Amino acid sequence: MEQKYIVGIDVGSQSAKILIYDLEGNIVARGKKKLAPMHLAKPGIVEHPDDDLWDSLCEASRMALDDFDGDAEDIIGIGVGGIRCCRVLLKKDGTLAQPVISWMDDRTAMPYEHTNRETAYVTSSTGYLSCRLTGEFKDCVGNFFGQWPVDLETWNWSEDDEVIRQYQIPREMLFEAVLPGEVLGHITKEASQRTGFPEGLPVVSTTNDKAVEGLGSGLIDDETAVISLGTYITLMIQGKKLPENPKALWAILSSVPGMYLYESYGIRRGMWTVSWFRDLFGDGLVNEAAKQGMSPEEYLNKKAGNVPAGSDGLMTILDWLANSWEPHKRGMMIGFGAHMDEAYMYRSILEGIAYTMKNNCDAMCRELGKSLKEIVISGGGSNSDVFMQIFADIFHLPARRNVINESASLGAVINTAVALNVYGSYEEAVEKMVKVQDTFYPIVENARLYQKLNERAYSRMSDYTDGVLREIHSIYHD
Template identity: 45%
Template sequence: MSGDRRLLVGIDGGTQSTKVLVLDAAGAVVAEGVQPLRPMTMPGKGRFEHPDDDLWDSLRAAARAAMAQLGDRADDIVAVGLCSIRFCRALLRADGTLATPVMSWMDERVGRPHEPAPGVRFVTAASAYVTARLTGRVVDSAANYAGIWPVDHDRWDWSDADDDVAAMGLTRDKLPALVLPGDVLGHITDAASVATGLPAGLPVVATANDKAVEALGNGLLDPTQLLLSLGTYITTMRPAIDRRPATAAHWSNFACRPHRFLDESDGIRRGMSTISWLRDLMATELSLRAAESGCRVEDIMNAEAQRVPAGAQGLLTVLDWLAPADSPHRRGAIVGFDARHGWPHMYRSILEGIAMTMRIRSDAMASVLHQDLTSIVVAGGGSRSDVMMQIVADVFGVPARRAQITDGAGVGAAICAAVAAGVHPGFEEAVAAMVHLADTFTPNPATAAVYRDLLATYAQLPDELDLPFRQIHAQGL
């Protein structure tokens, strides 16, 4: 494999940034580019939109940065894997350009039937829109259409029932053509090549929704292993033994391997954004300290949180910073302040709140699935924090591991590209060659005991806070 010069590109379009990874056949990073997205606009209550053409603009910038690093080795690229944000909605003109700004997954309209709008030829996920900009074709992966989309989960194609299509306010001619993960969506056009720096003619390969691609890019193939995805939306996933009807504790998501599924728990909306919120509140102090010490702001936050004892001296954080559509009264809360507490306690409490919330929700999923858990893989930018990794191990009571590359969705997209291009014969072989787990954090018995006792108290908080939050909501505050 060391003599294999072929390169794979993985595009990871996220809620906060677009990343472009260039990997070799062994999964080593050869080049990368990152471009933050602009803040979302809120044109009305419950509406969240990506401004202008931001998804495409950020992809162009990230791709050009990666290609600039790559130099002459761009000729070694054999395929591009495309992953974009799940549960968004894009309204496209006939030429594949945007008729209106892309609706975020947080926008309440994406959970409702489509409302007719002038000039709209296609109604798609964000991934189909980006595919159209790269290839000139309005086509997408079937695995991007979980949720209310009228998809037949057995055939991985649009439902044959006209009523299913009509229920979403659509006609069949407005839906994109569907393919399977690992299939070729189209090829980089001359115009897209000029915009991105990606060589014209490269095949663009279908993946799946971003959480499923992240699971593949972290090597999640064993049903006894859990993936904790620390993103703007935080959730836990495990490979499904078979597809089961959704329950209050879990739902069945398309995996990034054709005709496979993931069991996914309930999650935390805007989960890691809570950490960004605290960081921004402390921006002046933290920036000055980071400049003086020559380190990152996140390093200072983690060092301070490390000094705070487990349980944050009684400070508990509830992570409902963005209320679910069916419970608009819910809010986040930090409970238990006294004179001992400062921002390091708040930070540790947020990390602990994330871990305990997801332990409760993954346990609920496990009770439905009747599956044992042997280990947990932690994915996303939050996995870079040793403090967070140890908290996860202690709260879940099992070893927690992280991958060498934290951009699991980028790796997963590159794996799909590798399979399509014949660099590896199948998904399992590609995962074995390209996914490399790094550090393992084992539970500390004393700290794990603190969390075990605290977990029951923490689990009661949302119910205890429900009445006052309903009253506040009713007052319009």
Template identity: 50%
Template sequence: MSDKYLMGVDVGTQSAKVVIFDLDGNVVSEGKQALRKMDIPAPLLAEHPDDDLWDSLKLAFQRAMTEFSQAGRKAEDILAMGVCIIRCCRVLLKENGELAYPVINWMDKRLNKPYQYIDAYKGVRYITTTSGYITHRLTGQFKDTCANYIGWWPMDNDTLDWSTDPAVWKSCNLTRENVLDVVKPGEILGYVSELAAKQIGVPAGIPVVATAHDKAVEALGAGSLDEGVALISLGTYIGAMVHGHANVKDAQNFWPFQASIPGRYLYECMGVRRGMWTISWFRDQFGESALADADKTGVSIEELLNREASKVPAGCEGLLTIHDWAPPSEAEFRKGVMMGFDGRHTRAHMYRSVLEGIAFTMKNHMDKMANELNTPFKRLIISGGGANSDLFMQIFADVFGIPTSRNVMKGSASVGCAINAGMAVGAFDSYQQATQKLVRMGDTFMPDMENHRFYNALNGEVYTQVNQYFDPLLKKLSPLVDYA
């Protein structure tokens, strides 16, 4: 099967990406398109404007295929594509599969509750996920992966199919007629339709393969299959997860989700909402002078900020960032906090403090999961664009006190998509073989144990204590400034 290729289709909160791999894991071509800015009609509401997910994905496909053909490759040698789209969103479709309402993003507080019909949803026939919607756009089929139904959905995670319990359907305000048919990860959802082929520039008939929810696909694509190896996925939502074999029913500090390997599970603890968004926010709001300095030195603004922050000592000389820019559903009153300012602090302190706050928050959530599983973490894998930062990688290693690695392909969801796609068409004998071929380990950062001891003290004595003092004040602030 030489000179054959697999496509990974990855749409996140901020961008759409299409990557084409050969069967040895080499990237042959890539296309990317930024999504438009989210519509925020009111506080804690978030919608994707117009048909932005599909419009952006079409451009990403076209760019990937242009580069693919310019390299002298043949489109008919593409075996299949795996599709991974942002999870925990709600998509409302008309009878013909078109959007009946803008895609409701996972940051929207309406996703904290079951679907509820309102007059604005007139004409809704199907309630589905982003992966169900994009599958329909690509194939014309009303099908979806069973592994992207998280939250208020009547999905049975033991049978990997819709629940047969009427009470579960009632609790979700849904009926079987409202939802799409589902298949398991690594199974074929349908084939690229003639209409879609003209729009995205690939041959009609290419198999479109189910994956799972985006974080599970990243975990597969990062190669984090061994016990004690955890993946931290740096996205707009920063999540942490480990693979498992059982659908744990009474977990207290993690959720058991379907993995991107059928019959396996992914254990995921609480993460950081608007995690990497916070870094982009800092860069865009406070980076004007840094941008000028970056131009003078001939580096990107991100590289300049990382260089400056690398000179700041661990702990930022007392400056702490609490990451509640998008609060959890159980405490919607919370807001982001920066505390500890004094005359020593510069933009470099602020930037490093944002990074350290993410690492502290993730460690505190992950320690609870590790203790409950009775499996201490022995290594971290970091995926996502933030893994490009040596500083951020070292902060994770120092905060956790364990070796921390990144892969050559930082966006591991694309790799996971290609693995699922390859399994569906027989390109690989097993998920283990596919992972060995497609996942390529990059740099490993060893912890500075002196920094680790200091971070442990700062985290235990200060960072973990913050909410108990700020919550009473933020509860009073929220009704004064937040309007639904």
């Protein structure tokens, strides 16, 4: 029997990643193109320059095909995924009317304003990319998360005139909404020339990047949480019902049709903070890591492994990018001692991420009346044994990582495999394609210490610091 393959597209905040999988969920080729730096015209404005998302996707696709030993004609489909909460304004022909507005831009937290007369469509990053690939004006309804007139119960655009007025996007400016796991269209001749993928290849819809990452991590039951370590860090649990008036979570559409994801509050610029800290030390860190035959991240993780659990009380508050409704918030480190070095600072950042997500998870689980049996850590940060153990200890739960931590692209492939009838159900596809690498279990003494530090200090930090931060903010903005 001839081997067949599926392509998973994952265009995030920092790079375009194209991975080619076999039907057992193994990566056989990959291409990655780093995105250009965001254009920051003024505070609150964050845009992807030029046509960077599409250009980077095309280059990464050609890189993946160059890395592929098989025959491109044996590729049977493409699942297209991308960063959510962006706003993309298109002309009638599907090309950009202006640069893509990043999810970090203040405008995405407000209803759309029709200020560009060339705009014929308002869509998501995945809507734009799938349009460039297929020429069709269709997108998965689950990609419209935030300021969009979506009816979560019907999995379609709202038909309520008041909702349409609230979000200010006329129906004729919206793409056709489809379910996850549906064929959006087929690779056009022009897209084939740009990407290298065969003309006529089916392109399949997937839900927004976090939801499809949950699917690629194997999130099928309601007793497992997936923690997504990306530029935006969040935690997800799957369920069957749409909660009424949730307070500690968002309910979004799952990549499994008919299911919902309950998503906790997250950390903006989460893993970006880790990269920021690494880059602060520049060539000195790079050179020292090179001497030991390591990457800078491996070197920092090695050093952090020698720091005691709790970092001797050094704590990091991860508000490096404040929400629009909390403009006074700022990141901070508190609890320095003279013996502390970059390893303490680095470990405290990792612990701050785990503390924050633990507290957000607890609030969500209390509201849902759920308890968890395990957590799955997804994203590049899961490669760190130190980070995995910190998660297990702070959550006091087994922390699992999978063989494939590029789980957004794998989720897109699973959607495609089910759409093309490679597998008869999502449960079967997950069983065949998602493989566990290892599991970290809580160390009892560490878990006890973290619980005390969290309950008596970390979780209460803002009670003491918000007042000071508000005063600082008022000095600069009054």
